Amino acid sequence: MIANYTIPPKTYFEIASLGYLLVLYLISFRDKNRGSFRSYKLFRYLEVIMLLALLVSILTYTFANPELGTPLSVCTLLRTMDSIMCVMASRIFAVYLMEYVDSEGRLKKVSIIGNILFFSYLILMIINLPLKFILWYTPEGTYMHGPLFVPIVFTAPVYYLTSGILMLIFRLKTLGPREKVALSIASIVTLFGTVIQAATNGIILLSLPFGSIGIFVLYFSIETSDYHQLLKNNESLRLAEQDAIKANRAKSDFLASMSHEIRTPLNAVLGMDELILLETDKMKDIDPMFTDRIKEYAENIQDAGQVLLSVINDILDLTKIESGKMELKPAPYRLHDLINDVGTMVRVRAEQKGLSYVQKVDPAIPDHLFGDELRIRQIMINLLNNAVKYTDSGKVEMDITMKDPAENSLTLGIRVSDTGIGIKEEDIPSIFGDFQRLDEEHNHKIEGTGLGLSIVKRMTGLMNGDINVTSRYGEGSVFTVSIPQKICSESYETGSGSEKRGKLADVITYHTPDCRYLVVDDNRLNLLVAKRFLDGLCGQIDTARSGEEALQKMRQEKYDLIFMDHMMPDLDGVRTYEMSLNDPANINIKTPFIMMTANALSGVREEYLDKGFSDYISKPIEIKELLRVVELHLPAEKIVTLNL
Ligand code: ADP
Numbered sequence: 001m002i003a004n005y006t007i008p009p010k011t012y013f014e015i016a017s018l019g020y021l022l023v024l025y026l027i028s029f030r031d032k033n034r035g036s037f038r039s040y041k042l043f044r045y046l047e048v049i050m051l052l053a054l055l056v057s058i059l060t061y062t063f064a065n066p067e068l069g070t071p072l073s074v075c076t077l078l079r080t081m082d083s084i085m086c087v088m089a090s091r092i093f094a095v096y097l098m099e100y101v102d103s104e105g106r107l108k109k110v111s112i113i114g115n116i117l118f119f120s121y122l123i124l125m126i127i128n129l130p131l132k133f134i135l136w137y138t139p140e141g142t143y144m145h146g147p148l149f150v151p152i153v154f155t156a157p158v159y160y161l162t163s164g165i166l167m168l169i170f171r172l173k174t175l176g177p178r179e180k181v182a183l184s185i186a187s188i189v190t191l192f193g194t195v196i197q198a199a200t201n202g203i204i205l206l207s208l209p210f211g212s213i214g215i216f217v218l219y220f221s222i223e224t225s226d227y228h229q230l231l232k233n234n235e236s237l238r239l240a241e242q243d244a245i246k247a248n249r250a251k252s253d254f255l256a257s258m259s260h261e262i263r264t265p266l267n268a269v270l271g272m273d274e275l276i277l278l279e280t281d282k283m284k285d286i287d288p289m290f291t292d293r294i295k296e297y298a299e300n301i302q303d304a305g306q307v308l309l310s311v312i313n314d315i316l317d318l319t320k321i322e323s324g325k326m327e328l329k330p331a332p333y334r335l336h337d338l339i340n341d342v343g344t345m346v347r348v349r350a351e352q353k354g355l356s357y358v359q360k361v362d363p364a365i366p367d368h369l370f371g372d373e374l375r376i377r378q379i380m381i382n383l384l385n386n387a388v389k390y391t392d393s394g395k396v397e398m399d400i401t402m403k404d405p406a407e408n409s410l411t412l413g414i415r416v417s418d419t420g421i422g423i424k425e426e427d428i429p430s431i432f433g434d435f436q437r438l439d440e441e442h443n444h445k446i447e448g449t450g451l452g453l454s455i456v457k458r459m460t461g462l463m464n465g466d467i468n469v470t471s472r473y474g475e476g477s478v479f480t481v482s483i484p485q486k487i488c489s490e491s492y493e494t495g496s497g498s499e500k501r502g503k504l505a506d507v508i509t510y511h512t513p514d515c516r517y518l519v520v521d522d523n524r525l526n527l528l529v530a531k532r533f534l535d536g537l538c539g540q541i542d543t544a545r546s547g548e549e550a551l552q553k554m555r556q557e558k559y560d561l562i563f564m565d566h567m568m569p570d571l572d573g574v575r576t577y578e579m580s581l582n583d584p585a586n587i588n589i590k591t592p593f594i595m596m597t598a599n600a601l602s603g604v605r606e607e608y609l610d611k612g613f614s615d616y617i618s619k620p621i622e623i624k625e626l627l628r629v630v631e632l633h634l635p636a637e638k639i640v641t642l643n644l
Pocket of ligand 1: 450
């Protein structure tokens with residue numbers, strides 16, 4: 001009988017698949033320690049099931065033949081096993097797909113239906129053994145299919161594969177490009193084979209061979225160890241990037257709060273110093289020698305304080321730019337005013353050092369421009385200050401030119417050159433880094449933080465401009481900045497860009513004799529400074545050293561304006577304001593509250609306004625800002641304009 005044994009031609013594809021799948025299994029065998037890639041574990045599982053399914057299928061089509069003498073019960077068992085293995089393979093394929101497209105487990109329902117289907121299918125196949133309604137052998141040895149054969153044997157695999165493909169389609173966006181292609185090809189090829197096999201009623205055995213092709217595609221695209229290594233590396237890079245972002249944020253927060261903490265006492269120091277300057281002016285006639293000395297000391301304190309303030313402002317600027325909070329405030333401005341202002345300031349410094357300062361402006365540049373004047377001023381001053389700082393003899397020059405003039409825009413060229421110490425060629429690439437100071441052995445006597453150029457570079461970038469530097473060591477340097485600006489029509493009234501911080505008496509333009517102010521601050525010196533500024537307005541000024549004291553005063557007196565510090569122990573400024581609103585005894589419910597704090601980060605103004613404050617003043621207090629706010633929030637009849 002066994003002499004009749006032949007391998008049926010329809011299993012040829014399966015035999016070939018078995019061969020190459022075995023090779024694939026052996027190749028992938030060496031990669032077993034690939035960490036925790038769950039998809040890979042399922043993949044290995046899929047490989048094994050597919051190999052077994054192929055083996056059972058080949059055995060079935062070769063030996064499930066009564067003519068070969070195989071007992072009918074064994075033939076039925078082989079046929080049953082064959083169909084179970086096919087369904088299992090497609091089930092695992094679907095689970096594998098699900099692992100990729102649904103790692104958060106959102107599509108659990110689809111999986112539960114799949115399990116129910118699989119167990120129902122198993123039960124039906126077992127019941128079929130005695131009841132013979134799906135597949136069976138007649139006593140004469142003829143293999144029979146019942147009408148339920150195709151629906152039962154093929155429904156489950158087709159369900160698994162189509163639900164897998166649908167999941168893929170719906171969640172395609174969550175996959176990387178490589179996964180998209182590999183998973184789509186693998187599932188379409190497998191489904192194709194299964195459908196052809198069902199359509200031909202099993203005459204062509206394509207379901208498993210096509211499934212094996214799918215496995216091949218999967219292995220060489222997304223399951224190789226080097227691809228997994230790449231994924232792992234990407235993941236650790238992502239985590240490292242997250243850590244770096246967190247650490248950077250922590251650094252920015254630290255710098256922001258440190259500079260806030262430093263600005264508060266510095267505000268007091270500069271404010272008190274300004275008071276000393278004012279008082280000494282008044283006492284000039286009594287003892288000029290003594291007052292001159294005091295004045296000189298006070299001016300030195302003022303200079304050093306301003307330097308310290310500018311360092312803190314640099315740090316604040318840097319943290320603002322880094323955290324994306326630096327806002328540009330474009331407005332109309334007059335270029336010539338700006339250049340003159342900057343020029344006057346730098347000329348004094350240059351001349352003090354015995355340098356000549358030359359300024360050239362292309363006369364064709366329109367005077368009325370639209371842009372962030374403050375930032376452009378900062379860029380010019382930074383570059384010019386450096387040029388003066390790093391030049392011992394010769395000259396410093398600023399050339400303002402225009403590029404790409406159009407009807408409404410132009411590119412402003414700022415070229416700052418000097419005949420100073422120059423920069424070594426190898427230092428040039430790192431010159432714009434944070435806290436980068438170069439050539440320290442020559443520069444150690446020159447004050448600096450190494451932040452100026454970094455800020456200039458970032459600000460230029462914010463304004464869509466760029467900056468370049470050329471230098472010859474020992475001969476001098478040239479910094480060139482280009483910034484696109486809009487051109488404004490001449491009718492625009494430009495802002496007060498050229499105004500300088502004035503002395504109290506010079507700048508007060510009105511009095512408010514009928515007004516009563518409340519200033520709340522836990523810091524005695526800050527209170528004194530604010531009080532002194534407000535004194536200039538000739539109103540009545542009350543002070544409170546805590547939130548509680550302020551609440552009490554608000555119950556007793558009606559104020560026209562209340563100035564509130566934010567950071568105070570126990571009750572902070574915001575909490576005090578909120579409590580005052582809910583205090584039935586408070587007679588200042590309608591009084592405007594002005595937040596007066598050293599918290600100078602960009603965006604805080606809006607935060608305070610959102611909380612209900614009428615305005616915001618940052619410390620150190622600028623008298624002009626104080627005047628603006630007071631004028632804005634007091635009724636016009638309470639303001640007496642001075643005839644200066
Ligand atoms: P710093 O506060 O140290 O001046 P900057 O960021 O402004 O910081 O400059 C960084 C470094 O670049 C300086 O320490 C200096 O070595 C070099 N540098 C900047 N401008 C010039 C210049 N005009 N000539 C020579 N060296 C310069």
